[in-house]
Amino acid sequence: MIPDSLKEYYRKIPDLPGVYKYFDKQNTIIYVGKAKSLKKRVASYFNKQKHENRKTSVLVKKIALIDFTVVDTEMDALLLENSLIKEFQPKYNINLKDDKTYPYIRISKERFPKVYSVRRRIKDGSLYFGPYVSSGILRVILDLIKQLYPIRNCSLNLSQKNIDAKKFKICLEYQIGNCKGPCEDLQSEEEYNESIQQIKHLLTGHLGEVKRHLRDKMNQSAAEFRYEDAERYKNRLGLLENYKHKSTIVSHTIGNIEVFGISSTDKIAFVNYMRLSNGIIVSTKNLEVRKRLEESDAEILEYAIGELHEAEYKEIVIPFDINLKLKEVEFTTPKAGDKRKVLDLSIKNALFFKREKLGHYDKLNPQHKTDRLMTQMKEDLKLKELPVHIECFDNSNLQGTHPVSACVVFRNGKPFKSDYRIFNVKTVVGPDDFATMKEALTRRYSRLLKENTPLPQLIIIDGGKGQLSSAVEALGEMELYGKIAIIGIAKRLEEIYYPGDPLPLYIDKKSETLKIIQQLRDEAHRYGITNHRNKRLKGALKTELTQILGIGKETSEMLLREFKGVGKIKKSSIDEMAKVIGQAKATLVYDYFNP
Numbered sequence: 001m002i003p004d005s006l007k008e009y010y011r012k013i014p015d016l017p018g019v020y021k022y023f024d025k026q027n028t029i030i031y032v033g034k035a036k037s038l039k040k041r042v043a044s045y046f047n048k049q050k051h052e053n054r055k056t057s058v059l060v061k062k063i064a065l066i067d068f069t070v071v072d073t074e075m076d077a078l079l080l081e082n083s084l085i086k087e088f089q090p091k092y093n094i095n096l097k098d099d100k101t102y103p104y105i106r107i108s109k110e111r112f113p114k115v116y117s118v119r120r121r122i123k124d125g126s127l128y129f130g131p132y133v134s135s136g137i138l139r140v141i142l143d144l145i146k147q148l149y150p151i152r153n154c155s156l157n158l159s160q161k162n163i164d165a166k167k168f169k170i171c172l173e174y175q176i177g178n179c180k181g182p183c184e185d186l187q188s189e190e191e192y193n194e195s196i197q198q199i200k201h202l203l204t205g206h207l208g209e210v211k212r213h214l215r216d217k218m219n220q221s222a223a224e225f226r227y228e229d230a231e232r233y234k235n236r237l238g239l240l241e242n243y244k245h246k247s248t249i250v251s252h253t254i255g256n257i258e259v260f261g262i263s264s265t266d267k268i269a270f271v272n273y274m275r276l277s278n279g280i281i282v283s284t285k286n287l288e289v290r291k292r293l294e295e296s297d298a299e300i301l302e303y304a305i306g307e308l309h310e311a312e313y314k315e316i317v318i319p320f321d322i323n324l325k326l327k328e329v330e331f332t333t334p335k336a337g338d339k340r341k342v343l344d345l346s347i348k349n350a351l352f353f354k355r356e357k358l359g360h361y362d363k364l365n366p367q368h369k370t371d372r373l374m375t376q377m378k379e380d381l382k383l384k385e386l387p388v389h390i391e392c393f394d395n396s397n398l399q400g401t402h403p404v405s406a407c408v409v410f411r412n413g414k415p416f417k418s419d420y421r422i423f424n425v426k427t428v429v430g431p432d433d434f435a436t437m438k439e440a441l442t443r444r445y446s447r448l449l450k451e452n453t454p455l456p457q458l459i460i461i462d463g464g465k466g467q468l469s470s471a472v473e474a475l476g477e478m479e480l481y482g483k484i485a486i487i488g489i490a491k492r493l494e495e496i497y498y499p500g501d502p503l504p505l506y507i508d509k510k511s512e513t514l515k516i517i518q519q520l521r522d523e524a525h526r527y528g529i530t531n532h533r534n535k536r537l538k539g540a541l542k543t544e545l546t547q548i549l550g551i552g553k554e555t556s557e558m559l560l561r562e563f564k565g566v567g568k569i570k571k572s573s574i575d576e577m578a579k580v581i582g583q584a585k586a587t588l589v590y591d592y593f594n595p
Contacts, residue, residue, distance in 0.1 A: 373512055395528065
């Protein structure tokens with residue numbers, strides 16, 4: 001079981017790919033691990049009675065703090081784990097303390113460049129692509145390059161002077177089709193460089209042409225009954241389909257930078273900091289900042305930079321412009337590209353940090369959650385005051401019969417069932433949703449005004465522009481329009497409509513504001529349908545059984561409970577009914593249905 005001292009950290013961990021870090025009591029990283037599911041992987045350390053080895057048992061006993069970083073894919077988790085281990089050299093990551101690095105594909109900087117795999121990058125102007133977490137995928141890519149764009153693999157100095165002097169002879173690679181013989185001037189430099197350009201496109205993710213090529217080869221081999229070749233092409237195609245050409249965690253085009261992401265509420269800001277060395281994330285931190293004077297996100301970010309910035313880094317990536325100026329430091333706000341991807345990852349981690357911290361505060365102080373939720377709804381819906389009291393209306397009818405309108409009430413974001421009301425429509429004939437809605441609001445709020453009862457801060461209408469317009473008309477006639485905020489919600493796309501605004505508002509599908517509105521809408525629908533069904537049932541009893549002279553409501557219900565419907569009662573004999581309601585009343589019912 002997870003120790004009580006670590007449960008707070010464990011509750012924060014999401015069920016997403018990422019890297020987890022274990023710290024001891026001295027706040028030193030003692031282990032870094034990767035996981036497809038962070039929550040399940042961390043739990044596995046504590047759910048075992050006995051670990052595979054003594055080292056793991058000792059590690060678990062020394063864990064005093066757990067931290068994590070969320071990434072997009074399992075491959076990114078693997079790369080981030082590798083870079084963090086290289087940076088911090090944790091005590092219990094023994095197997096990864098060596099100089100192992102993931103392989104790259106290198107396009108050399110020379111005349112007639114070569115394309116091959118390397119383990120280390122050298123700053124000589126060559127281009128590097130990767131790293132590749134799977135050597136198998138790297139070999140497939142190199143093999144594909146060889147098949148699609150034959151290039152040399154020799155180490156000859158192919159200067160024009162040497163070629164003109166005929167110093168070289170074509171080799172076996174030319175004979176078997178793996179090279180076009182630039183050493184004997186059988187391939188021009190222009191044609192060769194065109195192939196190199198196509199290889200660059202391939203390595204940067206333009207895989208469509210390569211996939212088509214493999215698919216054609218597979219189909220051709222199958223058509224010629226060369227099934228082993230077809231299987232080989234199929235396997236390569238499968239590997240290529242799973243190949244992610246670009247990693248957020250590692251990008252050697254962005255060098256040494258610091259990245260700041262931020263997400264905030266009206267009282268607290270949550271900042272995520274990432275440090276990249278040679279394009280590799282080597283450090284991540286989270287910072288919680290309490291607001292004192294309603295500071296803006298820009299002001300909070302300036303403070304966070306002052307706290308976390310390392311002097312040797314000369315570029316800082318931020319989500320928006322700020323007024324801070326630092327000597328020899330460039331501030332960048334990227335809109336696209338590798339830096340934007342890393343920034344988005346930082347913002348994503350800031351959001352997770354915010355969600356988990358707020359969840360913790362909500363458990364400690366329920367009023368904190370209520371205040372936060374009301375403030376969030378006020379901001380999201382552009383209200384003038386906190387929507388502490390909300391009422392939602394929904395109509396129910398069956399082809400215009402037995403129409404009812406339901407009103408449900410939420411206070412502080414929770415159902416307040418004692419204030420629920422059902423309005424049996426009195427002035428509307430036929431299926432008219434708009435008129436039904438107008439009548440319900442008129443009756444509801446004219447009574448609240450008469451009784452001098454406090455009005456809601458927000459009214460929600462389940463329906464589109466038509467129902468909303470009818471509700472606005474009712475409020476206008478009572479001189480309440482403008483005093484109470486009112487919106488409509490359309491079911492299809494969860495669109496929020498405001499009176500007089502032709503364009504709807506779309507709220508984030510995961511936001512707490514939309515969840516409360518949906519809960520109100522669904523509760524009004526449930527309450528209305530339940531009462532509408534009861535009304536229909538009473539109507540059915542009244543029109544069928546209770547109009548029989550001498551048969552009352554209680555007798556009718558006894559018969560319906562026994563026979564499950566009026567149709568079966570009609571087909572029953574006097575003796576069958578007499579067992580339930582007695583001989584005399586059974587005779588009355590039988591004679592009524594069998595005159």
